[in-house]
Amino acid sequence: MASLELKKVEKKFGQSHVVKGVDLVVEPGEFVVILGPSGCGKSTLLRMVAGLEAITAGSILINNRIVNELEPRERGCAMVFQNYALYPHMSVAENIGYALKVAGLSKADRDLKIRKVAQTLGLTEFLERKPSQLSGGQRQRVAMGRAMIREPAVFLYDEPLSNLDAKLRVSMRGEIRRLHQRLGTTSLFVTHDQIEAMTLADRIVVMNEGKIEQIATPHEIYNKPASLFVADFVGSPGFNLIEGVYDSSQHAFVGLGGGVLSLDRAKTPTTLPPRLIIGFRAECAVVTGEGSDPSFRVDYIEDLGATKHVQGFFDDQKIIIAVKGDEALPSGSDFRLKIKADDLHFFDPMSGRRVVQ
């Protein structure tokens, strides 16, 4: 098992600054997911680790050895590509075994290993087929087999599941997770799908515009988003953010619309900035009957069966609340929202960062 370390890694394509100083330490055997919106530089970062893209500045260490100048094949990384990138003229067996062939293993040794990998991935009956004769899911498995067979130091995945249909994606996700538990190879997995990130990761790296927003466990990312971006990006149906100011004399939050929300002194940061954004998850608010300030005015309701998404206004700012499917809420009426002090998050609108205790 290998460790992977990125130190102040930068990437520029001509004028455009795509990766802006990334620091990351991946422990041996850890499964780290890089999550971020399209175009934020995730793939570029991964490709720099693989050696497919030169590094503008900084350094990358695998097993504490700087690999900046090494060719891809000397780094010991294996990569699974989004479009699989199988060799179209080779059979499944040849695809999986190509790295071993290049390494000079004898045909007998190769066949043995290919059989083993194929068995793990349920590909035994397809070994003689060409990639074009396989379904998307099977191709995906071949791509994984090709990466596995080399027993790489680091496994790199670039959105490997995004070309699969929803159902297959879920099952492949499980397979990747199981595989990692068995092999324990240090892995870096790129995706823009938060569910994928939450379910697979030991730790998630949330990226935005070439910078890291937060590195933390899925639980912490969800429950303690370090920035407005993370809060907004992770979780569904959504994270409500309300702008206002902090009134230190009453220890209360005053929304831009004038609504006052008194805060629990014990459970809020001791020092809050004068301008403030408070946030809470859609599912963290409890709707209670009587109307009092600040009130929640229901706009419309989306019934999804198990849950209802209630769109409405809180202190004149648009928010969304998720309630149980069997709760009856007439539209157009006013309610009061109760949010537990633990579920309230405070952000500094200037820096966009979380206000910490």
Add this chain to the structure above:
Amino acid sequence: MEKRATFSKLWLGMLFVLPQMLLVFTFFYWPTGAALYWAFTLERPWGGGNEWVGLDNFRQVFADRAYWASITRSLIFAGTTTALSMGSGLLLALACDRGLKFRKAFQTLYVWPYAVVAPAAALAFRFIFAPEAGLFSLIAKSHPEVWNPTQNGYHAMAMVIFCYSWKYAGLCFIFFLAALQAIPRSVIEASALDGASVLRRARDIQIPLITPTIFFLIVISITDSFQDSFGIVDVMTDGGPAKATELMVYKIYFDGFRGLDYSGAAAQSIVLMFIMMALTFFQFRFIEKRVHYS
């Protein structure tokens, strides 16, 4: 569903087809017809039109040892020029595809030779190879045993082959480069991660994936070498020395227009036509089939 534009009036459609039909007729069917006519007839010695002689002209052509020699020469020429031009075109394309510096400039430079008409290319090469005044003439003077294309048939043949290959390498280069660039980048990257070196990658991944292009170029290159070689031979060597560079197409011209043996030349051109048809048929029928993946 395939959508087609149709012309409501037949005559309008015909009008559009007419210019192309005229061209095809004037430059293909008419000359072919004339050649067939000449090939099976012989001009009467004292005038008065042609006389039907059946296969006599062909018998005579095939009985001629000089003709068989020109066939052998043409085959050698086709083989070597195809190998040389495709080999160098492929090497250049592989180098360009790797994204070396100044790629765009090289790309343009490599294509130019193909745009040059054969006689012009040959003229240019005469300045380099000409035994009296060319750049190589110094060698020809001091070491005629090393380089002397006016006297030595092998040297002359080598010169013609080199010049022709130089011209065709540009065409091969363009096709190879296009084919190489059509290979998904990620496939190449995957092979790099799998540990393949540049040469290994070319052998195991790139060349197998461009086999359709390779076979297409073999067809084009071989068939073209039978006809397009005329300009180069005519300008550089006149088929000499001692007919050492007399290829099939040059012999047709020589026998017909210098020797004034129209019937013999016509018979030869019919033979050449059949050889080319057979080659093309063979290549498309048997080789094309084996080079598709999907």
